[in-house]
Amino acid sequence: MALSLARMMRLALVGMVAFTSVTSALPASPIPRSTVQAPDTDPFYQPPAGFASKAPGTVLSQRKVDVAFFGLIPLDVEAYQLLYRTTAIDGSAIATVTTIFKPKNAKLDRFVSFATAYDSSATKCQPSYGYQLGSPQNSLISSVELLVIEIYLALGYTVASPDYEGPDAAFGPGRLAGMGVLDGMRAVKSFKSLGLTDNPMVVGVGYSGGAIATGWAASLQPKYASELNLKGWVQGGTPSNVTGTMYQLDNTAFSGFLPAAIVGLSQPSAYGAELSPFISKIITPEGQKSLDTAASECATTDLSAFFEKSIFDTSFQTLGDAFIFDPTIQSVLKQNSMGANKDETPTAPTFVYHAKKDEVIPYADAKKMVDSWCSWDANVKLTTYASGGHATTEIIAIPDAINFVQNAFAGTTKSGCTANTELGSVLNPLALGVELEPILVKLIDGLFHLGDQDSKFKADPVAVLKTNL
Numbered sequence: 001m002a003l004s005l006a007r008m009m010r011l012a013l014v015g016m017v018a019f020t021s022v023t024s025a026l027p028a029s030p031i032p033r034s035t036v037q038a039p040d041t042d043p044f045y046q047p048p049a050g051f052a053s054k055a056p057g058t059v060l061s062q063r064k065v066d067v068a069f070f071g072l073i074p075l076d077v078e079a080y081q082l083l084y085r086t087t088a089i090d091g092s093a094i095a096t097v098t099t100i101f102k103p104k105n106a107k108l109d110r111f112v113s114f115a116t117a118y119d120s121s122a123t124k125c126q127p128s129y130g131y132q133l134g135s136p137q138n139s140l141i142s143s144v145e146l147l148v149i150e151i152y153l154a155l156g157y158t159v160a161s162p163d164y165e166g167p168d169a170a171f172g173p174g175r176l177a178g179m180g181v182l183d184g185m186r187a188v189k190s191f192k193s194l195g196l197t198d199n200p201m202v203v204g205v206g207y208s209g210g211a212i213a214t215g216w217a218a219s220l221q222p223k224y225a226s227e228l229n230l231k232g233w234v235q236g237g238t239p240s241n242v243t244g245t246m247y248q249l250d251n252t253a254f255s256g257f258l259p260a261a262i263v264g265l266s267q268p269s270a271y272g273a274e275l276s277p278f279i280s281k282i283i284t285p286e287g288q289k290s291l292d293t294a295a296s297e298c299a300t301t302d303l304s305a306f307f308e309k310s311i312f313d314t315s316f317q318t319l320g321d322a323f324i325f326d327p328t329i330q331s332v333l334k335q336n337s338m339g340a341n342k343d344e345t346p347t348a349p350t351f352v353y354h355a356k357k358d359e360v361i362p363y364a365d366a367k368k369m370v371d372s373w374c375s376w377d378a379n380v381k382l383t384t385y386a387s388g389g390h391a392t393t394e395i396i397a398i399p400d401a402i403n404f405v406q407n408a409f410a411g412t413t414k415s416g417c418t419a420n421t422e423l424g425s426v427l428n429p430l431a432l433g434v435e436l437e438p439i440l441v442k443l444i445d446g447l448f449h450l451g452d453q454d455s456k457f458k459a460d461p462v463a464v465l466k467t468n469l
């Protein structure tokens with residue numbers, strides 16, 4: 001639900017060259033990949049006995065880690081991972097991990113919480129695994145979004161990136177992701193080794209799948225974690241309505257996100273108790289194969305495995321079009337609509353941005369969410385990008401997103417609701433100041449070469465995958 005593959009791979013290459021300011025040279029000898037263990041076998045991910053009695057956000061264990069771009073190019077930052085207690089949909093205790101990147105000369109009164117779009121329901125796609133030096137790169141969207149994290153690091157922000165899908169990698173359930181983000185912020189705040197001041201300011205950021213987590217964190221924060229010193233939220237390409245998103249994605253190049261979301265919503269930490277028995281009743285053997293793939297693979301594999309397929313087809317489940325009207329499904333969908341309840345309105349300044357012609361996540365649903373929030377006295381800046389689609393907008397909007405983060409920390413965002421439309425589709429390399437110009441120039445350079453590959457991807461994703469991987 002974020003960058004298309006061609007874009008990801010191109011940006012990855014561009015990024016390897018671009019981020020020399022925060023990455024050091026390639027290691028002289030190859031890193032033994034066996035030293036990094038996957039979440040299923042790494043004991044660090046297992047919470048200690050009795051953790052359920054701890055308050056949400058409590059740090060259960062910690063470690064120092066080496067982090068790297070694409071598992072390969074070490075980042076010259078101090079990095080830690082925290083296992084912390086968070087909450088499942090049914091209110092029970094679960095534990096997940098956040099990865100913290102602290103740059104040299106970090107501002108100590110603040111941090112950014114970055115929800116990366118891993119968009120998958122397999123534990124090997126957890127960002128905490130992929131960020132580690134020597135880790136195999138399963139979750140390519142997160143790998144590329146590390147470039148965006150690197151921009152924040154270059155600006156002096158400590159960044160925390162939580163595994164907000166929780167211990168069973170549940171992609172889709174917004175409330176789970178929202179609590180994962182908020183408890184991750186609590187864990188960072190209490191982690192003394194960072195040297196942060198008491199109750200540091202925080203801004204939450206995320207695009208696409210990362211905006212499910214960020215938008216829900218923004219929605220739940222006033223009630224779930226009101227003590228946090230929240231200064232703002234930045235959410236772009238927001239899948240605010242799962243029903244609308246489902247119809248838009250079905251039978252397209254991005255349909256592969258749907259089996260992943262069905263698996264995610266059916267995890268024990270999500271709606272498994274209600275949803276699993278129902279899905280087992282209606283799923284066909286072919287459909288089950290797709291779910292098995294989604295439960296064991298990351299987004300890129302999921303997309304090619306379910307390319308232009310439909311979850312409404314009776315080869316996938318026996319109810320066909322009627323499946324969505326089942327009361328169990330309806331109840332889950334209803335609980336996953338952002339902007340549906342007045343008492344779940346963000347109170348910190350919120351920047352929402354979206355491409356008018358977003359081909360992956362419907363613009364109209366995000367607009368509706370903003371209209372509801374604004375009718376309930378929220379403080380929202382809505383920017384509509386008139387040209388460009390889902391992936392382009394993630395890049396083009398970077399200067400706007402970063403400016404909003406800086407204004408939010410400074411307390412200089414406008415009050416009330418404002419809306420504007422941006423007509424241009426070119427990233428301004430000077431928008432963030434001369435120091436970052438080289439990074440942004442590389443991003444633009446990448447973008448201009450993408451259009452061609454992108455259309456090829458739509459026609460034949462497997463061929464593009466093969467030439468790019």
Ligand SMILES: *[C@@H]1O[C@H](CO)[C@@H](O)[C@H](O)[C@H]1NC(C)=O
Nearest residue numbers: 241242243244337339340368
């Ligand atoms: C979500 O989208 C569906 C389908 O477009 C629509 O029927 C429903 O009313 C929407 N829900 C909200 C809360 O906007």
